[in-house]
Amino acid sequence: MRITAAVLEQIDTQTVPHRITLEQIELDDPRDDEVLVRVISCGVCGTDRGCLHGVEPYPTPGVLGHEAAGVVEAVGRNVTRVHNGDRVMIGFPFCGRCYRCLRGEQRYCEKNRDLTFSGYRLDGSGGMRRRNGEELAGRFFQQSSWATHTVALEQQLARVPDSIELEMAGPYGCSISTGAGTVLNELRPEPGTSLAVFGAGNVGLAAVMAARLTSVEHIIVIDKVPERLALARELGATHTFHASSDTVEEIKELTRHRLDYAIEATNGANLVADAVAALGMRGTCAVVGGSSPSAKVTLKHADLLGHGKRLIGVMGGGGQTPAFLESLMALQGQGRFPLEKLVRFYDFADVNRAIDDSDAGITIKPILRMPA
CATH class of the missing domain: 3.40.50.720 (NAD(P)-binding Rossmann-like Domain)
Known part of the structure; x- marks a missing residue:
């Protein structure tokens, strides 16, 4: 399908700043263990900014974003935990099969580095490309969700309770669960x-x-x-x-x-x-x-x-994904975890301003709102 994404053309250098532009690109259908999510909002995290500024390695051209919240629009044939129409947010990816995952330590998955920063699936495939066919690094944290739609792994999804606004839920995927966890x-x-x-x-x-x-x-x-x-x-x-x-x-x-x-x-x-x-x-x-x-x-x-x-x-607050994320969101719904006091919303078209405001310390937690 054709979507709009914030494409990172290059990271910062000593002479040239990073360059991000909104583009129409092609997104592949979800695989058997994957889910297509219509992104409602996505946070701007210090890890995104670290990649932009060359602190963390990420291939270019590519798409960042890893604190998404949205609505399930399609599921792979092996997916059973979520269904079309479910409100979800996307947490850390993990393989579910390695020594650490089987011990219940998914945040320390042995495949963590490849799943988060390679820009691709573990088999080397992508899922996002420009309309001219050029491949994009479109699996940042297996979601690359600075986009109007994204594809993620079933096991990294957490359901968003009705007690909180969906557009508030994305930051639980990284920065907020890191501190709380x-x-x-x-x-x-x-x-x-x-x-x-x-x-x-x-x-x-x-x-x-x-x-x-x-x-x-x-x-x-x-x-x-x-x-x-x-x-x-x-x-x-x-x-x-x-x-x-x-x-x-x-x-x-x-x-x-x-x-x-x-x-x-x-x-x-x-x-x-x-x-x-x-x-x-x-x-x-x-x-x-x-x-x-x-x-x-x-x-x-x-x-x-x-x-x-x-x-x-401590990686990502430790704990289990997605059970811990759902417990934090439930606490916010009860008024006991007031995340809303940290947040400022930006239109997707203002992604560069959101990044700059976060770099400058003007905004504590920027969240991008995707167009309807």
């Missing part, structure tokens, strides 16, 4: 403990909303933007600090050197060393931020060994 699935803070979140972007604020659902005593947020710190307090932070050279000591004083958990959720600032230094004995730091894959962290040996601190990486 890090708290609820990986750290699982005990009653009376303390948690510090470094970075008040969409991932960090999702972690704050999740922490508010627990019995954590201190929810501390560190950022440089006063408006984001104010929003963090509205969402449940008990204390906020403007990021500075004194932040670590301020956290130690507040928690009496007993900070139990820290989340590094900055978009490139790489405050892992500060987050670890702020921890008390036996504290755990979860790294979820979007620094360059080649970025390095220098830590004091005594912090990890002598103080028993732990440093863990």
Whole structure:
């Protein structure tokens, strides 16, 4: 079928910025285990922007987008979980057959890299092409959903409850579930403990909303933007600090050197060393931020060994897909997870402005609305 997609012609270089244009392209029918989704909306995520700016590799020309929500319009003959007309959002892809998937750790699928960043299916095939026949890298996270329609794997779909607006659901597929899942699935803070979140972007604020659902005593947020710190307090932070050279000591004083958990959720600032230094004995730091894959962290040996601190990486919030996504959406429907306070909508034609506003920190979570 013919659809409209935001085609990435080239990534940023030292002399030329990235170039994205809306084009009419051809989309293949879904295969036996795939689903055709009419996209209603799709988030702009830090991972999309990382590919645009060359932080993460992605082939060009191609189509990005991996936080889609929409309506099922066709299903492959082996699909049983969803049906035509179902309201769905599209989460992380996973193979469902590897060692990690069979252990219930789908976010750590052994095929994760190929499924997310190759731009193609595992067999090397695509599914999007220009009208002149040129192949596009159109399987970003197996969805490439900066488009009016997309094809995704059945197992990465989650149903959207009637209690929330469909166009709000897409960001649960990556950034929001990353922050919330890090708290609820990986750290699982005990009653009376303390948690510090470094970075008040969409991932960090999702972690704050999740922490508010627990019995954590201190929810501390560190950022440089006063408006984001104010929003963090509205969402449940008990204390906020403007990021500075004194932040670590301020956290130690507040928690009496007993900070139990820290989340590094900055978009490139790489405050892992500060987050670890702020921890008390036996504290755990979860790294979820979007620094360059080649970025390095220098830590004091005594912090990890002598103080028993732990440093863990968290992919996409851990947990299972799509069950965890559906539980978060249900919480929003109950008014207990107010994602709407992070969101600003943009018309699909304004995709470049949405990207620029996100880069500049003007918008916390941009969501693209597709034309009817």
